[in-house]
Amino acid sequence: MLLQTAAPAVWAQPAAGPVRAIPVAQGLENPWAVAFLPEGRFLVTERPGRLRVVEANGRLNPPVAGLPALAAGGQGGLLDVVLDRGFASNRTLYFCFSEPAPVGAAGNSTALARARLSEDRTRLEDVRVIFSQRPKVASSLHFGCRIVEGMKDGRPDGTLFLTLGERFQRMQDAQTLDNHHGKIVRIGKDGSVPKDNPFVGRPGALPEIWSYGHRNPQGATLGPDGRLWMHEHGPQGGDEINLPQPGRNYGWPVITFGEQYGGGPIGAGITAKAGMEPPLHHWTPSIAPSGMAFLTSDRYGPAWRGSLFVGSLKFQFLNRVELAGGQVVGEERLLTGLGERIRDVRQGPDGWLYVLTDNAKGRLLRLAPP
Template sequence: MDFKRKMPLSLAHKAQIAIFLIVLGVHGNSGAQNTSPAVSLVPVAKGLDHPWAVAFLPQGQFLVTERPGRMRVVSASGQVGPALSGVPAVAAGGQGGLLDLVADTGFARNRRIFFCFSEPAAGGARGNSTALARATLSEDTRSLQDVKVIFSQQPKVESAQHFGCRIVQAADGNLFLALGERYQRKDDAQKLDNHHGKIVRITPDGAVPPDNPFAKQPGALPEIWSYGHRNPQGATLGPDGKLWMHEHGPQGGDEINLPQPGRNYGWPVITYGENYGGGKMGEGTAKAGMEQPLHYWVPSIAPSGMAFLTSTRYGPAWQGSLFVGSLKFGTLHRLEVAGGRVQREEKLLQGHGERLRDVRQGPDGLLYMVTDSPQGQLLRLQPG
C-alpha cells in the first residue's frame, strides 16, 4: 500500500549528475535472455514537492500536480513555473492531496483538463473523499478557469488513506476513475450502495452513461463500473482500448486487473496478501463469482503509475510492453503480456532508490516518470 516504508537514498544518489546510467535487471520465469536496449535516465525538472501525475501539453510543455495542492507547468527546457491559480482546496495529509491529472483528448481544441483530489467535506464538517473535477487551462498557462467538480465519492469519511485516484479517458470520451476503499472501510468494497473500492464511469459532464452495468439496478449507485477493489493507483488503456488497472494489496498481493462491467474483484474477501504483521486475510485466494487478477506480486512492490508503450523508440523488443512504477523499491517493471497472462517481467532502474509515482508515454513516444519526494523530479527514459 502507499505508506509502505520508503527506501533510503544513498549519498551517491544524492550527488547524482544530470544524466546517469540505469542498472538493468531481469525477473521472471520465462528464462528469456535480456534483450533490453541501452537507456539512460534524464532529469527533465527538479524541485517538485511530491509530484503525483504528469500530463503533456503542446510545444513540449508538461502539466504536473503536487500532492500538497499545487499544479505547475514545466517548460520543454525543464523550467518549473509558478503554482496555477484556481485549484480548489484539497484535504492534504497522509495520502491525500492533489492527485491524478489527464488532458482531454480534445485539449488542442478546448484546453480542458480533468484532475482528481481529496475533497474536504463542505461547511467545515469532518471527513473527505476523492473528487473528480474538470477545468480549462488558461491561454497564458497561469490559471485554471471554469473549474467544476463533476463527481464526488460517497460517503465522505475521516481517513487520510486509500484515495485511489487514477483517471482514464476512453475513446468515446467517457471517464474511468479508480477509487480506494479508504482503508478502514474495506468491507464497503463489496457493497454497491457506496463508491468505496470501486471503478466508476461517467461522462465528461459528470452524467451516468446509460450502458453502465448498474445504471438501472435498485440500490446500486449508477456510476459503478466494477467493485471489490482496494487502493488502485495505476490505470491505462490497453492496445485494444480496454481498461487496465493495478491496485495495492495489503502485505503482498498487489494486483493487475482488467475491470469488466459489473464484475467483482474480490477485496477484501479474497487476496494474495496477508494481514500486516502476518496471518491469513479474508477467505483465501479464490471464490466463485469473484475475478482473479491477471498478475499479482508477492511480496508487494507498491505499484503506482502504469502505461503501455506503443512506440518503437526503444526498439521492437519493448513495443507493446506494460510499464509499472514501484513506490517501495523505486524500480520500473516491464511486463510482456500475451495470451491473457504476463509472460515475462523485467525490473529496470534497480538501485535507483526513489519512489516512482507516475509513468506515462509522452507524445514523443518516450517514457516519463515523476518521483515522490519533497524534492521530486520529472524524469525521461532516454534510449541510447
C-alpha cells in the same frame, strides 16, 4: 479476449540493457502525475496541492491558480491529471483530488473535476467538480485516483473512468454497491451517468459504479486495443493487475493474495471464490505499484513495443511487464539504481517514456535507450 489467470512475478534479466534516466525537471514536491502540453511543455501535479506547468527546458513555473480546496495530508492532496483528447481546441483537463467535507462536516473523499487551462497557462477557469465519492470518511489513506478517458471502437466515447480506494478502514464497503469505496466508476465528461453503466436502474446500487471489490488502485490506462487496464495495492502481497469488466466483482477483501500487516490471513485466507474475478497477475510480495502505461512506440526497439510499464514505490524501480497471448510471460526491473520511488509513468507524444519520482525534491525524468 485476454484470459484472466493469476500468476506470480517471473523476474527476467534486462533484455535491452539498462535504460538511462535523463533529468527533465527537478525540485518538484511529491509529484503525482504528469500530462503533456503542446510545444513540449508538461503539466505536473504536486500532492501537497500545486499544479505546475514545466517548460520544455525544465523550468518550473509558479503554481497554476484556481484549484479548489484540498484535504492534503497522508496520501491525500492533488493527485491525477489528464488532458482531454480535444485539448488543442478546448483546453479542457480533468484532475482528481482529496476533497474535504463542507464546512461543519467531517471527512474527505476522492473527487474529480474538470476545468480549462487559461491561454497563458497561469490559472484554471470554469472549474467544476463533476464527481464526488460517497460517503466521505475521516481518513488520509487509499484515495485511488487515476483517470482514464474511455474509448469505443477506437474513438473517445465521452466517458471517464476513475479509480477509487476503499479508504483502508472501510474495506468491507468494497463488496457493497451502496457506496463508492473500492470501486471503479464511469461517468460522462459532464458528470452524467452513462445509460449503459452496469448498475443503472438496480435498486440499492450507485449508478456510477463500473466494477467493485477493489482495494487501492493507483494505476490505470487503456490497452492498445482500447480496453481498460488497472492495478491495485494489496496488503503485504497481492498487488494485482486487473482488466475491469462492467459489473464484475474483483474480490477484495474476500479473496486476496495478501495478508494482514504483521502477518495472518485476511478473512478466510482464500485466493479464489465463485463469482469473483481472479487477477490477471499479482505481485507477492508487494511492489507497491503506482502509475501505468503501455509503450506503443518503437523508441526502445521492437522488443519493448506493447510492453506494460508500472512504477514501484516500495522497491524503487520501473517494472516492464512482457505480455504474450494475454499472459504475463516475464518482467524486467529497470532504474534499479535510481534510489527513488516511481510514482507515475507515461508515454509522451514524442514516443519516449517519462517517469515522476515521489520525493520532497522529486524529479521528472525521460528514459533514454542504452
